[in-house]
Amino acid sequence: MNDFEPDIETSFPLDILTGNLGDEHLIEFSLGYLMQARQIVLMSVLLWEGASFLEQYNGVYDLRFGIRMKYMDKDWKVTPIDFTQAYKYSYIHPNNRETVRGLVVKAIVGLVKGVRPPVITMSTFDAELPEPALVKYRVIEECLNGLGYRTVDAYRCPVGHDRWHFAAAT
Known part of the structure; x- marks a missing residue:
């Protein structure tokens, strides 16, 4: 990872990509490059229908964001998204965290306005x-509240994961 060259894409289109099954909607922007591996390091922000801890309900979209690689010479070839804190530290310098957080929020706004999930x-x-x-999660909560989604619940589950549940205003 020592050949990582940061080059954060601060101006990116809010075009929503949709997965093959139609249940994933995402917006991505570049964090930089791994030149030796010929890969672009991407921040992927997605709304994924049906992949929520509230799986018993229909129309629930899980909001996720993480890092993956896209091969420069094979536009279609990407790695799975890594959501871990450790991976984030490899590609987002502490001096760039606020910038990246703002860009993640920008992508979330584009996704939510485009997809309009009920939950x-x-x-x-x-x-x-x-x-x-x-x-960053508190900032995202404020963003979603500002987009008309009320916080139904926010808690730490028994295994230590923090969870939020938002519903569109009716």
């Missing part, structure tokens, strides 16, 4: 996160 959930991938690591 959104969000969970931390890592368990037992300290309060400083939860700041």
Whole structure:
């Protein structure tokens, strides 16, 4: 990872990509490049229908964001999204965290306005996160509240993951 060259894409289109099955909607932007591996490091922000901890309900979209790689010479070839804190630290320098957080929020606004899910959930991938690591989730909660989604519930589950449940205003 020592050949990572940061180059954060601060101006990106809010075009929503939809997965093959139609249940994933995402917006991505570049964080930089791994030149030796010929890969673009992407931040992927997605709404995924049916992948929520509220699986018993229909029309629930889980909000997720993480990092994956896209091959420069094979536009179709991407790695799975990594949601871990450890991976984030490899590609987002502490000096760039606020910038990236703002860009994630920008992508969330584009997704929510484009998809208009009735219910959104969000969970931390890592368990037992300290309060400083939860700041981005609080910012996202405020963003969703500003878009007309009320916080129905927010809690830490028994295994230590923080979870949020939002519903569109009726």
